[in-house]
Amino acid sequence: MLNRLVTTTxxxxxxxxxxxxxxxxxxxxxxxxxxxxxxxxEDEFIAAVxxxxxxxxxxxxxxxxxxxxxxxxxxxAGRGAVDIASVVPGYYANQLLFAKxxxxxxxxGSPGEAIEAAEYAYDNIPAFKEELDQLRVxxxxxxxxxxxxFAGPSDECQTLDGLQGKKVRTFGSDIPKMMDAVGxxxxxxxxxxxxxxxxxxxxxxxxxxxxxxxxxxxxxxxPNLCGPALSMAGHMVVVGxxxxxxxxxxxxxxxxxxxxxxxxxxxxxxxxxxxGSAEAVEAEGATIHAYTDEQLAQWDEAAPDMLAxxxxxxxxxxxxxxxxxxxxxxxxxxxx
Numbered sequence: 001m002l003n004r005l006v007t008t009t010x011x012x013x014x015x016x017x018x019x020x021x022x023x024x025x026x027x028x029x030x031x032x033x034x035x036x037x038x039x040x041x042e043d044e045f046i047a048a049v050x051x052x053x054x055x056x057x058x059x060x061x062x063x064x065x066x067x068x069x070x071x072x073x074x075x076x077a078g079r080g081a082v083d084i085a086s087v088v089p090g091y092y093a094n095q096l097l098f099a100k101x102x103x104x105x106x107x108x109g110s111p112g113e114a115i116e117a118a119e120y121a122y123d124n125i126p127a128f129k130e131e132l133d134q135l136r137v138x139x140x141x142x143x144x145x146x147x148x149x150f151a152g153p154s155d156e157c158q159t160l161d162g163l164q165g166k167k168v169r170t171f172g173s174d175i176p177k178m179m180d181a182v183g184x185x186x187x188x189x190x191x192x193x194x195x196x197x198x199x200x201x202x203x204x205x206x207x208x209x210x211x212x213x214x215x216x217x218x219x220x221x222x223p224n225l226c227g228p229a230l231s232m233a234g235h236m237v238v239v240g241x242x243x244x245x246x247x248x249x250x251x252x253x254x255x256x257x258x259x260x261x262x263x264x265x266x267x268x269x270x271x272x273x274x275x276g277s278a279e280a281v282e283a284e285g286a287t288i289h290a291y292t293d294e295q296l297a298q299w300d301e302a303a304p305d306m307l308a309x310x311x312x313x314x315x316x317x318x319x320x321x322x323x324x325x326x327x328x329x330x331x332x333x334x335x336x
Contacts, residue, residue, distance in 0.1 A: 019057040025247065027083040029061040032070035032235070034192060036215040038073075039276075041269055042237070043088075045141075045262040050256045059084070070190055078136035084251035085137075090172025095135060097319065098128045098326070099321070102142070102233035103194075105250045106300045107330060111144035111270050114233040117330050123259040124329070126297045128320035137238040140255070145234025146209035146274035151218045152198065157205055157226035159287035160299060166204040169194055174306050175207075176324050178230065181303035191216070195286070198222050214277040220287035228288045229292030229296070 018123045029046075033039065045057045068076045073085035074092050089099035098121070101107075108114040120172060121128045122139060132139055156162030164183035177187035184205075189197050191212060197203035198221035206218045207229075213219055237259070246250065307327050314323035 024056045029084040030067035030082040031063045031086045035063040038211040041266045048258045067167045077240040083243040089236045093173040104306045108231045115144040136241040140259040141236045143234035144270045147228030148230035149225045150205040151222035152205035155224040168205045169207045210277045218280040223286045
């Protein structure tokens with residue numbers, strides 16, 4: 001009886017230890033977007049990490065701002081209130097002085113170019129990583145956001161003159177300047193609030209990529225789509241430093257390896273995904289009006305040189321040398 005009791009106790013202890021090892025880290029991921037097919041690559045990243053860690057890591061992704069609004073998640077990750085966050089640099093114009101430059105209009109010709117610029121900056125220009133260090137987060141990878149389109153009830157958006165006086169959704173400090181250049185009226189509206197704003201008429205046009213036009217069903221109140229008007233990097237997936245420090249080295253290695261794969265996969269995936277979303281919204285009755293190269297060149301000429309303005313802004317903050325290095329490198333990359 002005593003031997004059986006000892007054996008049973010040892011077995012229970014072993015099983016308990018195995019169960020504890022099976023889920024050592026439950027990582028809360030705060031996302032500002034609604035869940036949907038547009039986040040497929042991030043879902044693949046999650047699945048790969050969970051599989052390679054054999055269940056030791058489990059992600060709890062809370063969408064639509066359930067763990068914090070889009071303009072709160074960066075701070076929450078730095079404080080350890082969430083473990084991982086999807087962060088839009090433009091929402092933090094006064095904190096992410098360097099990262100926000102990846103969302104400046106008329107710099108990048110495609111989502112792939114924006115990611116190429118991001119990878120270069122984080123690999124070669126220390127100021128990009130240093131500002132994240134100060135905020136106590138680490139970059140995992142960037143979303144190569146699909147090019148932006150207007151979505152509204154009127155087809156007037158197909159000409160630049162038609163945008164004059166129209167209330168258009170924007171965010172950050174630079175996209176409003178883009179709208180000012182054609183006489184549109186910038187309105188700061190979170191991504192998830194655009195549908196209701198279009199219905200109520202507080203927006204004439206939503207402004208977002210086609211993948212999210214499909215995900216948020218913006219083609220219902222806004223069946224006229226005009227673009228593409230803007231290519232830039234999308235949100236940045238970051239992990240809080242407190243979380244990072246409590247992860248074992250082997251798990252850190254797996255996360256970074258899968259983050260690198262996710263970055264490569266995202267660039268390959270975005271064009272096909274956006275094309276599929278365009279077909280889907282057209283099948284739902286939306287009409288896509290394409291801008292010509294001449295229209296975009298006219299718009300670019302009317303707008304200020306926002307990359308140069310960014311350099312000037314950072315000169316006033318004592319960071320001009322790194323900003324100029326960034327601008328020079330990006331202009332050279334985009335010229336190749």
